[in-house]
Amino acid sequence: MTNPTTITAEPGLPFVDIVREFDAPAEAVFRAHTDPKLFARWVGPRNYTTEIIEYEATTGGRWQYVSRGQGDEAYGFRGVFHTVEPNTRIIQTFEFDGAPGFVSLGTLTLEEVDGRTRLAIHEVYPSVEARDAAVASGMEYGIKEGYERLDELLAR
Amino acid sequence: MTNPTTITAEPGLPFVDIVREFDAPAEAVFRAHTDPKLFARWVGPRNYTTEIIEYEATTGGRWQYVSRGQGDEAYGFRGVFHTVEPNTRIIQTFEFDGAPGFVSLGTLTLEEVDGRTRLAIHEVYPSVEARDAAVASGMEYGIKEGYERLDELLAR
Numbered sequence: 001m002t003n004p005t006t007i008t009a010e011p012g013l014p015f016v017d018i019v020r021e022f023d024a025p026a027e028a029v030f031r032a033h034t035d036p037k038l039f040a041r042w043v044g045p046r047n048y049t050t051e052i053i054e055y056e057a058t059t060g061g062r063w064q065y066v067s068r069g070q071g072d073e074a075y076g077f078r079g080v081f082h083t084v085e086p087n088t089r090i091i092q093t094f095e096f097d098g099a100p101g102f103v104s105l106g107t108l109t110l111e112e113v114d115g116r117t118r119l120a121i122h123e124v125y126p127s128v129e130a131r132d133a134a135v136a137s138g139m140e141y142g143i144k145e146g147y148e149r150l151d152e153l154l155a156r
Numbered sequence: 157m158t159n160p161t162t163i164t165a166e167p168g169l170p171f172v173d174i175v176r177e178f179d180a181p182a183e184a185v186f187r188a189h190t191d192p193k194l195f196a197r198w199v200g201p202r203n204y205t206t207e208i209i210e211y212e213a214t215t216g217g218r219w220q221y222v223s224r225g226q227g228d229e230a231y232g233f234r235g236v237f238h239t240v241e242p243n244t245r246i247i248q249t250f251e252f253d254g255a256p257g258f259v260s261l262g263t264l265t266l267e268e269v270d271g272r273t274r275l276a277i278h279e280v281y282p283s284v285e286a287r288d289a290a291v292a293s294g295m296e297y298g299i300k301e302g303y304e305r306l307d308e309l310l311a312r
Binding site for chain 2: 012013014015060062079080081082083089091093095101103104105107122124125126128
């Protein structure tokens with residue numbers, strides 16, 4: 001039994017909100033988002049591998065990775081970290097090379113209660129249409145399966 | 157006679173759109189946004205001085221400045237550059253220290269026609285309320301007077 005992932009995309013607004021609980025302390029969830037070796041082990045769907053190009057998860061740092069599926073399938077992502085506050089908050093930009101110029105901004109917050117951690121991400125897109133296109137691209141599948149992989153990593 | 161500055165904030169959406177023409181080539185307008193010495197000479201209202209803390213206007217670079225008015229009045233701003241494409245586009249985050257954690261993302265585009273340049277900025281805020289608060293804070297006055305100062309700098 002995994003914890004549910006809630007993804008909300010209210011019509012007419014350019015936001016996506018993601019909420020997920022993890023049976024682990026905030027420090028461990030934070031580390032899995034900021035240590036590039038750990039991050040590469042869980043992000044995205046199971047049948048993809050993640051190649052980190054750069055990943056400096058500190059305020060003002062840059063990140064870039066390529067997600068590779070079967071055959072020649074490869075998707076590139078990059079951005080910058082506006083804010084990285086240990087164990088509590090990460091604010092970063094996000095651009096998919098399949099939609100160049102359409103940059104979103106995400107604020108991730110972690111709250112620990114009794115050793116469990118509630119992760120919440122609030123994403124803003126440059127337009128409602130860009131948000132709708134991101135949702136339609138299958139982001140939900142990758143997010144949910146990624147978090148299942150993160151559960152497994154945190155349980156080790 | 158200065159060119160008009162159009163600032164649009166449609167109700168119910170978290171965007172601000174700014175459009176302004178300059179009687180100068182795109183290269184000069186771009187330089188005034190990316191060279192910290194030039195930028196400090198025009199940004200903000202006339203009765204403020206701008207102290208640059210850091211300003212690396214390249215993809216992945218950081219920026220931070222303090223705007224000082226009369227007496228002890230001081231406002232801090234900081235962010236990161238997601239994309240800097242010479243003479244055409246700057247995508248950057250923006251945070252005012254009076255509203256910590258409320259980060260906006262702006263895309264500035266420059267289009268040159270017959271030696272004049274049309275500047276357009278599309279800003280997205282984390283909520284409609286945060287956008288409304290930014291507009292209510294008097295951003296319009298600072299933007300318009302700043303662009304008049306930029307006109308004067310470009311005319312030299």
